[in-house]
Each structure stands twice: as C-alpha cells, then as structure tokens.
Amino acid sequence: PAPDRPGRRPRGDQPGRILLVDDEAVVREVLAGQLEDAGFAVTQAADGTAALAVLEAGRCFDILVTDLAMPGLDGVALIRAAQRRKPALPAILLTGYAGDAATLAVGNAVGGRFVLLRKPITGAELADRVASILEAAEPAVTTG
Template sequence: MRMPLRVLMAEDEDLAAEVLQEVLEDAGFEVLLAPDGQAALELAAAGAGFDVLLTDLRMPRLDGRELILRLRAERPSLPVVVMTGFAPPEGPERLHDGSGPLRLLTKPIDLSGLVSALRAVAHEG
C-alpha cells in the first residue's frame, strides 16, 4: 500500500484553506496547513516531512515566490503547485527556477484540476 502524498499548503485565506484541506484529505492526501509563507518555512525548518508544496502567491510575511525559492534552496527538486488570483504576466517561468516540477493554477481553483496537478508534479519530482 502506497503512503499518501504529504502536501505542505501555504494559504492565508482561512475559508479557502479549510475547503482545500478537506478536498485534499478526501482525495487521500495528508495536509500540513500553514497560514502564510513564513509559517510554512518554519514548519519545513522544524523537520515537517512533505512531498509537495501547494502555495498561494500573495500572502503576508512571506509570499509564495520567496517561499518557493527558500525551500528549493534546500530541496532543488521539490514539486510545487502555485495557486493565485494574480498570475504573473510572464506565466510560470517567473516562478520556475528550472530545478523541480511546477504548475500554476489560477483562482478560482478547479478542485479536480488541483488534485490532478498535485499528483502530476509529485510523480515528476
């Protein structure tokens, strides 16, 4: 039996985070929830194990772009799914450092598409 994928999710909107967590857990993922990028970075630094990062881009304290850079400094092949209502005009290339798989999803998030994207990047990484 395969272990469930562990997702570190950084999302600062409480209601969105609750809905996403429930959907992901129903789909068989384990979810570590962080209210912003700084909290996600602190969880990772404390040794929290996770397979893939799911992050919003615009968050207080530490945004998603900086979170990706800092986590990938330690884990260059970390799979990432970014969800945002404000996609960078230059697309995912602005977020991608070329080291690990990355998918960019725009809000409102298609929940089945999110589940598929998480599984896809986790198996590419």
C-alpha cells in the first residue's frame, strides 16, 4: 500500500492469512473487507464452531481474530481450542466490554498467545495490529 494509506502489508510476498470470527455478519464483513484492502487473505466464520471446523479441515492461518461474546463457543473457548490444535497460533480477541476486571478475567481464562482489543475498532487499526503481530512472529518455515 501507499505510505499514506492506513494498514501495512504483511511480511514477505504472501498475504497474512486471517481467520476472522464474529457472529454479527455486518461487523465481520466490514472488518474482512478492510483487512483484505490492507493486503490480508481473510477467511470468515460466523461462530466458534464454524471456525473450529475450518481449522480441523486443515486450513492454515497466521492469526485468529475473534469476537469475545458469541453464542455457543465464545472467543475465549475458541482461542483455547484453536491453540490446543496449533500452539503457535497468535490470536486477537475483540471485546466491547470495558474495564480492567474484564481484561484480567479474559487474560486468566485464555493463557497462550493473544492480544485483547476493545471495540469499536476500525479495519485499519485492526490491520495495523495484525501486521505488528505477524512481523513480530518468527518467520514461517515452508517445505515443498
């Protein structure tokens, strides 16, 4: 992207692969579109169960971005389950809940590698955070 455009291109020539999970279709679609505009490859899932099905099907992702409050499998449970399958998978947990108590509760519940971000968040802000996390991660080793 041009220097004045929000968001940064993911590392290397390959777009960062994001699994984006939110039960609110409008929120999910807007964020997905903005992340794609920033150069990421986005796969959407409407809930935690659908996201786990995608992971179990063998799809590879560089990062999981999920809403906290969803019916059924919430974001905390999804991150736990995803990181049991892929321990090095970083995650971003989006929440509209405010306060330090929420941060502490979520942090103690999840463990593993994750970042808690507060809603509302723009796609550009999320793209910047995803790019920062991916840049900080060790380079992926591919064989082929």
